[in-house]
Amino acid sequence: MVRVEKIEYKPVGARELLIEMKDLSELMIDLAYSATLFNSPELAQEVIEMESHIDTLTYLLSMNVMVAARDGDDAESLVGVTKVARATDKISDAAADMATIVLQGIGIHPVIREAFEKVEERLTRVEVKPESILTEKQLGELGLAAKMGVDVIAIRRNKRWIIDPEENETLQKGDVLIVRGAPQGVEEIEGVAKGTIQKLED
Template sequence: MSGRVEYEPASVKALLAEMKDTAELLIDLSYSAVLHGSADVAAEVLELEEQMDVLQMRARMSLLMAARNPEDAEALAPVLGVVGAAEKISDAAGDIAKVVLEEVGVPDAVRSALPEAVETLVRAELAPDSRWAGATLADANLETETGVRVIAIRRGGDWILNPGRDTDLRAGDVLLLRGPEPGVADVYEGATGDAYEPPEPPAQEVADLERAVDSLVTMKNMSELAVDLSYGAVLFDSTDLAEEVVALEAEVDALKSRFEAWTLRAAGRVDDPVSLRGLVHIATATEVISDAAVEISEGVLRGLDTHVVVQEAVEESDEVIVRVDVADGARLAGATLGDEQVETATGMRVIAVRRPGEDGDEWVVQPGPETAVRAGDVLLAKGTRAGAERLREFAG
């Protein structure tokens, strides 16, 4: 990374909140770059990784300045752990992106077998003559009209993470767009003036390699969920959530072993076994992400009080994590998440359900549309503050 980073007074809370949002976006972008074979998105990952390096350095400087005695050092040590874990996530995401940029090798058949559930993600630079240049996201109304979300904007050297309705769009902005491919194609053309050209599927499919897609998506989902739950554990000082993070990390380890075994078996069935080495890189980086999630929640696991600055940073990040109790007679009580179209209607993604029971709490991680919700359940969800209020209305 180029450039000298000098100390300047800064809010540790604000730095931690930005690091959290940046780390989560990095995970999403890096896997999307691989799954869609996008060098443009991979390049944005490295740009964002460089910003994370600056953030973590500034956070470490501010924490060192704040520690004036042994008691301060003891209280701030877990905060340094959170900073270090976010940096590890950033580095792992960069390693995943380099699989695309350095052509380490991912079989084309992997991308051709992408499930429909994995949305398209593209990078689009807003042209000066675009009808959206100078408009706000509310004016453009992209998500309602096309199903496409602007998940981040790079403006020169600055990033706008999780842009909202009032965010203005300017010529030269680099937009990261996510949504169904037909909608993405329309928005890409409207933003850049050029036609969207999706990557061509390979002419020949290799059936043995198609299983890699499920493995990649599962590993990505599990590592991302582990990170979400780790921040939830910190926010709610929840040992139960922290233990779920540990269980997820163990599952990712087991999945990595199966993934490596599959790759070695596949090596004898492909013309160029070297083309499979990117899969090993991805598995290794994914394991690092899940390990970092454990580090974020380690203070909770060890019975240490979560420093208030970390809790406030999680609360004030662009995407909030909320805990919602489902009341008797609530709209959600007795329904499934799919019945009520919770994610579409509220903009909140339920990342876990805790169900109190006589023999201890039961946890449902990675709940899907078919997951039934009962009165007394506790929902952990991630999304915008406005969405959180709508979710509370569904559950109250």
């Protein structure tokens, strides 16, 4: 992979970096299987972007660990951190491999679909359009779980992912939402995010 963006050192807590890497890698596995199942290039594309983001986090973590290690004892006790990070990176690479199958348009054999069909819930990716009633609303006041049976499991805002967003998170236009739910609810939320549905039914 050609990397055009130089990753600059900045001091970030290893703790924060590891939490983000763990959450992202778990989400990626979920998205990657779903992308394969539903033959969804949109979900696959999110996985690829997350993979590149995890690469960045891995570099940042390595640099911060180096700066933190003052002597041999530090180094010994920090080497475990880099190993966990490397394993997380490998998990995310594997998820990206799976997503690539979809993006390369390799036909997914019926056998694969069947294997995943017992998954009753669907996963989708929707972008919040300016004209959507979701814009500038808090997740809690929207009550999507009660009204449509869907759950926003992640939000991508520019280059940042918010995993398991809180009730008081305010949605903004341009947000990309990863939503899980029953097939009907998933269809509804797609209309709501696009703005073609302008009212939430109770």
